[in-house]
Amino acid sequence: MATQFLPPDWPGNFWAHWAVFTVIILVFLLLTVMAFIWFERRAMAIMQSRLGPNRAGPFGIFQPAADALKLLIKEDVVPAAGDKVVHWLAPVVAFVPVMMVFAVVPFQGGALLADLNVGVLYIVAISSLTAVGIFMAGWSSNNKYSLLGAMRQVASVVSYEIPVVLSLIGVILLAGSLSLQQIVQAQEIPFILVQPLGFLLFFCGALAEINRAPFDLTEADSEIVAGFLTEYSGMKFGLLFLAEYGEALAISAIVTTLFLGGWRGPLLPDWLWFLLKVGAVFFFIVWIRTTVPRVRIDQLMALAWKFLFPLALINLLVTAVEILVWPDVSLWLLVPVNFAVMIVLVLLWSKLFKLGWGRVNV
Amino acid sequence: MTTKTTREITLPTEPFAVNIGPAHPSTHGVFRMLTTLDGEVILNMEPIFGYLHRGIEKLAEERTYGGCVPLTDRLDYLASMSNNLAYVLAVEKLAGIAVPERAEYIRVIMAELQRIASHLIAVGAFLNDCGAFMTPILYMLREREKILDLFDMVCGQRLTYNYMRVGGVSQDIPEEFAPALKKFLKEMPGWINEYEWLLKENEILLARAKGVGILTREMAINISASGPVLRASGVEWDIRRADPYSIYDRFEFDIPTGKAGDCYDRYRVRVEEMRQSLRILEQALKDLPGGEVRSEVPHLIRPPAGEAYSHIEAPRGELGFYLVSDGSIAPYRFHVRAPTLINLTALNDMMRGWKVADLILIFGSIDICLAEVDR
Amino acid sequence: MTTALSGARIAKQIGKKFPEAVIESGADSLLLKAESLLEVADYLKKTPGLDFAYLNYITAVDYYDYFEVVYQLASIQHNHGLVLKVRCYDRQNPTLPSVVGIWRGADFQEREIYDLLGISFEGHPNLRRIVLWEGFEGYPLRKEFL
Numbered sequence: 001m002a003t004q005f006l007p008p009d010w011p012g013n014f015w016a017h018w019a020v021f022t023v024i025i026l027v028f029l030l031l032t033v034m035a036f037i038w039f040e041r042r043a044m045a046i047m048q049s050r051l052g053p054n055r056a057g058p059f060g061i062f063q064p065a066a067d068a069l070k071l072l073i074k075e076d077v078v079p080a081a082g083d084k085v086v087h088w089l090a091p092v093v094a095f096v097p098v099m100m101v102f103a104v105v106p107f108q109g110g111a112l113l114a115d116l117n118v119g120v121l122y123i124v125a126i127s128s129l130t131a132v133g134i135f136m137a138g139w140s141s142n143n144k145y146s147l148l149g150a151m152r153q154v155a156s157v158v159s160y161e162i163p164v165v166l167s168l169i170g171v172i173l174l175a176g177s178l179s180l181q182q183i184v185q186a187q188e189i190p191f192i193l194v195q196p197l198g199f200l201l202f203f204c205g206a207l208a209e210i211n212r213a214p215f216d217l218t219e220a221d222s223e224i225v226a227g228f229l230t231e232y233s234g235m236k237f238g239l240l241f242l243a244e245y246g247e248a249l250a251i252s253a254i255v256t257t258l259f260l261g262g263w264r265g266p267l268l269p270d271w272l273w274f275l276l277k278v279g280a281v282f283f284f285i286v287w288i289r290t291t292v293p294r295v296r297i298d299q300l301m302a303l304a305w306k307f308l309f310p311l312a313l314i315n316l317l318v319t320a321v322e323i324l325v326w327p328d329v330s331l332w333l334l335v336p337v338n339f340a341v342m343i344v345l346v347l348l349w350s351k352l353f354k355l356g357w358g359r360v361n362v
Numbered sequence: 363m364t365t366k367t368t369r370e371i372t373l374p375t376e377p378f379a380v381n382i383g384p385a386h387p388s389t390h391g392v393f394r395m396l397t398t399l400d401g402e403v404i405l406n407m408e409p410i411f412g413y414l415h416r417g418i419e420k421l422a423e424e425r426t427y428g429g430c431v432p433l434t435d436r437l438d439y440l441a442s443m444s445n446n447l448a449y450v451l452a453v454e455k456l457a458g459i460a461v462p463e464r465a466e467y468i469r470v471i472m473a474e475l476q477r478i479a480s481h482l483i484a485v486g487a488f489l490n491d492c493g494a495f496m497t498p499i500l501y502m503l504r505e506r507e508k509i510l511d512l513f514d515m516v517c518g519q520r521l522t523y524n525y526m527r528v529g530g531v532s533q534d535i536p537e538e539f540a541p542a543l544k545k546f547l548k549e550m551p552g553w554i555n556e557y558e559w560l561l562k563e564n565e566i567l568l569a570r571a572k573g574v575g576i577l578t579r580e581m582a583i584n585i586s587a588s589g590p591v592l593r594a595s596g597v598e599w600d601i602r603r604a605d606p607y608s609i610y611d612r613f614e615f616d617i618p619t620g621k622a623g624d625c626y627d628r629y630r631v632r633v634e635e636m637r638q639s640l641r642i643l644e645q646a647l648k649d650l651p652g653g654e655v656r657s658e659v660p661h662l663i664r665p666p667a668g669e670a671y672s673h674i675e676a677p678r679g680e681l682g683f684y685l686v687s688d689g690s691i692a693p694y695r696f697h698v699r700a701p702t703l704i705n706l707t708a709l710n711d712m713m714r715g716w717k718v719a720d721l722i723l724i725f726g727s728i729d730i731c732l733a734e735v736d737r
Numbered sequence: 738m739t740t741a742l743s744g745a746r747i748a749k750q751i752g753k754k755f756p757e758a759v760i761e762s763g764a765d766s767l768l769l770k771a772e773s774l775l776e777v778a779d780y781l782k783k784t785p786g787l788d789f790a791y792l793n794y795i796t797a798v799d800y801y802d803y804f805e806v807v808y809q810l811a812s813i814q815h816n817h818g819l820v821l822k823v824r825c826y827d828r829q830n831p832t833l834p835s836v837v838g839i840w841r842g843a844d845f846q847e848r849e850i851y852d853l854l855g856i857s858f859e860g861h862p863n864l865r866r867i868v869l870w871e872g873f874e875g876y877p878l879r880k881e882f883l
Binding site: 298299 | 380386387402489490491492493496497561566567570717718719720721722
């Protein structure tokens with residue numbers, strides 16, 4: 001299969017490819033994040049029976065641009081007793097990994113910056129670096145709310161990394177490759193059907209890692225105001241905000257690539273399919289945000305270790321056995337089997353598992 | 363021996379103090395909780411308030427009895443009608459003034475509408491504190507808006523109504539009020555069901571609110587809790603039933619109570635109370651008689667020297683006014699029995715040992731209005 | 738309807754146990770001596786048949802010559818009520834016993850009375866100003882405060 005999308009006669013083959021795709025990723029990221037911010041605000045507004053931003057441009061589509069401009073010209077306040085260097089560095093450290101994730105995400109067949117043969121591993125490794133930036137932000141702000149938020153972030157990332165990675169292995173086993181390009185090509189039917197449990201576990205864990213509701217404890221605005229963002233203003237705040245939405249975008253892209261068949265789809269051009277699927281996943285994230293309340297930190301931990309982790313292990317085991325026993329069977333046969341496994345396991349665990357009461361005797 | 367080893371390997375931690383408030387999105391006003399935390403666990407919480415103290419009790423001593431009504435609007439601004447009612451009842455008791463039948467019915471209608479409006483805010487804010495991002499509260503504000511429209515119709519105000527007068531109400535309800543109220547009564551049960559479908563049985567809400575912030579029955583009575591907070595602890599004590607004022611003895615309604623006295627029960631009690639209020643409203647609207655809405659009361663009321671305490675079941679609990687008259691045109695002493703102030707008494711006990719997230723939840727479930735706490 | 742118990746009847750009932758306690762009994766109220774307030778309150782709360790477990794409110798009134806502190810009691814079990822009154826003649830340093838040990842609901846209200854009228858309650862666990870700041874001069878609800 002052709003993994004190289006670019007015509008081979010480009011001058012300076014590698015560097016041209018690098019330059020073009022870096023620009024594409026940057027532009028794609030910034031534009032899509034802005035579009036998503038607008039989309040989230042409008043979609044949420046409709047779900048909450050209000051209007052949402054509707055002043056800047058038709059349907060308020062220029063609202064994110066206006067907000068970005070406002071942030072750019074705002075005064076940058078640094079807490080007097082804060083750690084200034086770390087405070088300055090934190091948004092950068094948080095944002096860069098988000099951008100780097102897109103290096104291996106195929107926008108359509110072959111259209112990606114680097115078709116790494118360890119693509120999934122690379123994503124897992126890079127994406128958790130954002131937590132470092134967020135912890136730096138929380139720590140350097142010299143603010144107790146920020147510190148609480150940062151501690152929550154580290155705790156949740158450390159715990160959720162494990163079920164997230166374990167749930168991805170099922171996909172890797174099915175595709176037989178770590179390269180995202182090849183994973184997409186292996187998806188004769190979207191892996192969400194073959195790996196329903198893996199998808200659920202991954203999506204759940206991913207929501208916790210990117211601090212989206214119901215796991216948005218890091219910035220829980222009704223508890224710790226905005227967590228690590230409390231002491232940020234101006235473009236540094238903008239960058240952290242961008243990083244956060246970038247993460248949501250990255251997760252949507254990864255879910256699309258690994259579980260929804262990436263760019264593949266009938267009729268429409270490939271890149272459009274990719275964008276549509278990413279948008280659908282993001283819409284789902286927004287939908288969850290408007291629907292459910294937030295969990296508590298101990299419940300978050302309990303969910304990771306008592307629910308997601310064992311189920312991810314079982315899912316991995318089941319997938320591995322299936323591939324060993326029926327190496328040549330059609331994927332369609334695995335669909336009903338895996339759905340049955342998922343339903344049984346989830347029902348069983350929801351009986352066994354309680355989120356817990358959380359009172360401590362003091 | 364084993365305990366010693368554990369102590370050796372445990373990292374030393376020290377508790378730290380966090381000021382939650384006075385400016386915090388979830389303190390429902392300017393309220394400060396000086397919490398001592400060990401990580402996320404609350405070791406101690408000291409409520410500090412008074413930021414909104416306007417000296418209403420002192421101000422009232424310089425005003426005529428009728429002139430105090432607008433002051434009561436500013437106590438619990440989410441339930442101004444109830445405050446008006448409690449105050450005029452106290453003055454009427456002190457001065458022995460009779461109220462026309464129609465005015466009594468109008469007062470009950472207003473008070474019950476106010477209860478629904480206030481509980482909508484309470485429940486919505488509580489769910490918002492749980493982290494249900496804005497959706498429940500916006501849905502509930504939508505219906506509260508309809509109640510405010512009704513109030514707007516009768517008195518031209520949407521927040522501080524100043525509608526009740528000693529001896530009646532300021533003006534009769536307009537013609538379009540009764541049809542509008544009927545329409546509201548028809549729609550509202552459906553809306554309440556909608557809120558219930560949203561979150562009533564939500565797993566996260568159950569995990570967050572069940573068993574959290576328990577106020578036992580004994581404790582609730584001992585701290586003089588009142589209103590939904592008391593009833594959620596399993597005490598069937600509603601002043602509308604226990605000590606009926608106005609014409610509440612004529613209506614049929616149930617008193618919803620909880621069992622455990624946790625946050626979830628307080629939320630349930632409020633939602634059920636909205637339904638009961640709708641029942642009262644229906645009965646009151648059906649029986650609404652014609653006639654005067656205000657009895658002949660002198661402009662400057664001079665009650666005989668003496669004292670009177672009159673209390674009502676306001677949305678947040680027992681709201682009472684203790685008035686002392688020296689025979690002049692102004693109250694000699696004007697004391698407000700503020701339910702929210704007293705409901706806060708056990709806050710520290712309810713919160714100790716829970717986590718920061720629960721603190722917000724427990725505080726939200728008590729449902730206070732800082733303007734009334736500080737007066 | 739909450740029945741207001743007759744002050745005279747209660748006075749007779751507690752007269753046996755605390756002969757000196759009641760100064761005056763009104764239609765629904767008892768005027769008590771400050772020293773015997775706690776004993777009587779405890780008796781009222783714990784005696785079966787009275788069971789005044791619920792304290793509606795406490796407030797204080799400045800009558801120039803004395804401060805009168807009013808305790809409105811209720812019994813949820815029997816649905817009856819009673820008013821206790823205590824007077825404090827010392828204007829410079831008024832002191833009364835605190836009932837927080839009997840009804841914890843008195844906590845904030847006694848602090849408020851202390852804050853606004855300057856009556857200190859002996860035995861209150863945390864008697865500090867509550868709505869005004871520390872260092873505020875004067876007691877606003879006293880009649881001489883303008």
